[in-house]
Amino acid sequence: GDSVTQMEGPVTLSEEAFLTINCTYTATGYPSLFWYVQYPGEGLQLLLKATKADDKGSNKGFEATYRKETTSFHLEKGSVQVSDSAVYFCALSERGFQKLVFGTGTRLLVSP
Amino acid sequence: GVTQSPTHLIKTRGQQVTLRCSSQSGHNTVSWYQQALGQGPQFIFQYYREEENGRGNFPPRFSGLQFPNDSSELNVNALELDDSALYLCASSLGRNRGSGANVLTFGAGSRLTVL
Numbered sequence: 001g002d003s004v005t006q007m008e009g010p011v012t013l014s015e016e017a018f019l020t021i022n023c024t025y026t027a028t029g030y031p032s033l034f035w036y037v038q039y040p041g042e043g044l045q046l047l048l049k050a051t052k053a054d055d056k057g058s059n060k061g062f063e064a065t066y067r068k069e070t071t072s073f074h075l076e077k078g079s080v081q082v083s084d085s086a087v088y089f090c091a092l093s094e095r096g097f098q099k100l101v102f103g104t105g106t107r108l109l110v111s112p
Numbered sequence: 113g114v115t116q117s118p119t120h121l122i123k124t125r126g127q128q129v130t131l132r133c134s135s136q137s138g139h140n141t142v143s144w145y146q147q148a149l150g151q152g153p154q155f156i157f158q159y160y161r162e163e164e165n166g167r168g169n170f171p172p173r174f175s176g177l178q179f180p181n182d183s184s185e186l187n188v189n190a191l192e193l194d195d196s197a198l199y200l201c202a203s204s205l206g207r208n209r210g211s212g213a214n215v216l217t218f219g220a221g222s223r224l225t226v227l
């Protein structure tokens with residue numbers, strides 16, 4: 001079945017450092033790909049999405065590019081802030097369905 | 113947005129629990145997810161216009177209802193220790209779309225502890 005694999009955390013960075021969180025997926029079709037963020041005590045919030053190969057999703061300085069050849073959707077940010085500390089989930093949704101398949105999440109800790 | 117109640121609850125093994133969700137106004141699809149500690153959310157099921165429209169790998173003791181007024185329920189019977197988790201409700205518009213890229217709006221969840 002479909003699956004998503006994320007790098008294990010926590011990822012610990014200093015403020016203004018460069019961030020990469022790796023995500024790879026396995027799917028039978030051509031899924032849409034998402035990054036969700038979960039702040040402490042809150043629900044999941046959509047951070048960005050991409051619906052086809054070579055699409056780049058971006059939001060709040062975060063970016064991820066849909067790479068079909070490597071089945072990857074790595075999350076990047078050029079300069080992280082303390083307020084970016086949260087758990088980040090990579091997810092996919094098969095075409096035509098609204099069911100999300102999530103990775104296990106990666107906790108990001110940013111120190112001043 | 114999406115609101116869920118209660119935010120926290122404690123039950124004992126064998127009991128039954130009902131969790132409630134109020135969808136975002138105008139949304140006609142609701143999905144429920146189970147998020148165990150340290151794990152990603154797992155799809156339980158989805159309801160569209162009050163009918164089940166897809167189910168994940170969960171036993172029949174997990175059941176749901178969707179009401180015409182944008183509210184829904186998740187019921188779990190015969191609680192087991194492994195049912196301890198954060199239960200997330202998510203609403204969206206439309207049952208299936210070609211791109212599969214409909215945005216789900218999540219609630220903050222109900223944290224269930226089974227002793």
